[in-house]
Amino acid sequence: MSGIYIHIPFCKTRCSYCDFFKSTKLLYREQYIEKLLEELRDRRHFFGSRKNNLQTIYFGGGTPSLFSEKSIDNILNTISKNFPVADNAEITLEVNPDDLSPEYLKALRKTGINRLSIGVQSFYDVDLQKMGRRHDAMQSRRSLEWVFQTGFENVGIDLIYGLPWSDGSTFLSNLDILSNYPVQHLSAYHLTIEPGTQFGKLKRQNRLSEPDDSESEKIFWALHDKAAEMGFEHYEISNFCRNGLYSRHNTAYWDNVPYLGAGPAAHSFDGTKRYWNKSDLNQYIKQGFSAGISCETLTLKDRFNEYLMLRLRTSKGMNVDEVKKNFESYWNRIEPDINKWIQKEFLEKSDGYIYGTRKGWFVIDAIIEDLFILE
Template sequence: MAGIYIHVPFCKTRCHYCDFFKSTNLAFRKQYLEKLLEEIRERSDFFEKNNTPVQTIYFGGGTPSLLKVEWIEKILESIQTNFRVIDNVEITLEANPDDLNFEYLKAIKNIGINRLSIGVQSFFDEDLKRMGRRHNALQSRSALEWAFKAGFQNVGIDLIYGLPWSDSNLFLSNLDVLQEYPIVHLSAYHLTIEPNTQFGKLKLQKKLFEIEDSKSEKLFWNLHDKVEQLGFEHYEISNFCKEDYFSRHNSSYWNNEPYLGVGPGSHSYDGNHRYWIKPDLHQYVTKGYSEGLSCESLTTTDRFNEYLMLGLRTQKGIDIKRMMENFEEFWINIQPKVQKWLDSDFLECEDGYIRGTRKGWFVIDGVIKDLFLVD
């Protein structure tokens, strides 16, 4: 499986927690589109070595819903022209609730968008205001109603938990909305206060702090239990879905499949190399992608560590047989550490897979760090 990610680096405003590459200068959207189409044409041979058809297309950002319908259509037409794309390709658009109306949603569905990821973040106006979101709770509900009215079936929402001013009961009441609408996917992210953000500045001023680890863990498992009770599968540490509605695009990342990222700030992977384009919008629109394109070759250790990290973040876990086939020496090398985590009930071994336990999954990043190998 192969995927194409389109980075749309535009936002009307910058949220207080966000450190993603984006620009609030919307004047460059037309030039961006021209250079993006040029990049898609020039990188049309990216998957030729693996002869892999494109099965997923993902518009991320930034705020892809700031693109006009005709621009999205041009991008999709260019991808269809320059790549081998399967008939039932998954095409996702990330969207902000206040950008959406029934006419826009109907139009993007007609040109091929078949999956929506709506950045709700919270259904409480106080949360939204304090996070610097530009929509309100009513707009989120309206966006959901219009999406289903327009005929979308594969609709997911994003929520943020671990807000310092909130409490677990208030956050968990957000999940009641999953019963009010036929939502099939949930991405729930714990708030992390990044240095170069408005929240980061407040942290330096000692006006805002992350919640305690013990509270974070309790909230994580309360979230897990309630969403599973609603019929969702917790298939990746931050992602839940109804049966068969997992994100095929994101799963290609976790399964170590090749993907092409286009647009400033995007990343690509072909199995042996990582590529990235400098997050510089001005350079991109004036000189094109190639001026800011960089590449690194992955060592066997790099690939082993990546497979380890991505596998342990999923419910399925690490395929031991695949580890032995591809990284036998490395896998044998870390067995004492793996056994340590098995003995302490942070990992479990079942049906040929090693995965995090209920005790271990919330702190799985620490387990992964311990198991990493260094060249």
């Protein structure tokens, strides 16, 4: 179940909280596409002799919806000419509400895009303005109406909670608004204030601060419970879905399935080695991906730590037999610590799986860090 990630590193403006690699130099879009297509052609043998068809294609960013339907179609055609793509492949495009129109959405459907991830972030204008988003709440509602009117069914939205100026009840009222639409996927992320962002600057000036952990945990579980009432399955720390429509692309990451990432700052994994393209748009356009690509071979310890990190963030957790089979020596080292967390009721073991309890899942990152093999 291999996949391809396409990084679109362009945004009209910079949001106050975002530290993803991006550029506001939109005039470089056409040059970028030329180099992106070149990379896809040059890396057509990335998956080697594997005969499995591509199961997922994901356009992330940045803001992929800044690209015309013709550009999206060109990229997808290049992929299909150089990689075998499954007939039922999940093909996702991240979009901003203010980029959407009925005409654009109809054109996107014709390209083969069959899943949309909409960067709503909040249905309240005060939140959007303070976060530096370029759309307003009305545009979010209108874009959702257009999305379903034009025939898209597998649709997800992103929301952000833990905003310094807001409280849990205000955030949860976003779900009341969401309930008016047949959205099948929800990604809800707690705000993290990163040093290189506008919010990071405000934090250093003591003009902004994150809510304390106890308040954040209350919101997290209130979100979990309300989403469950709405028919959502909480299948990963930040992700919920209805009707089994989880993100197949992201789930492949968590299952350590090989994937190819194209574009500056994109990462790839072939099952043994990790690759990453340099975060430099100018170099990418002038010299192509190969001038800045780096690679490392993952050690058994690296693979074990990644397994812990990825699996324990999911509701299913990690398979004990699988861990013993692939990482027996490391399992023997961490088993006493696993049992310690089980006794404290932060982890639970059932049906051959170990996963976070209601008490432990919110702090699962700290538990994972405790279990990491460092030497």
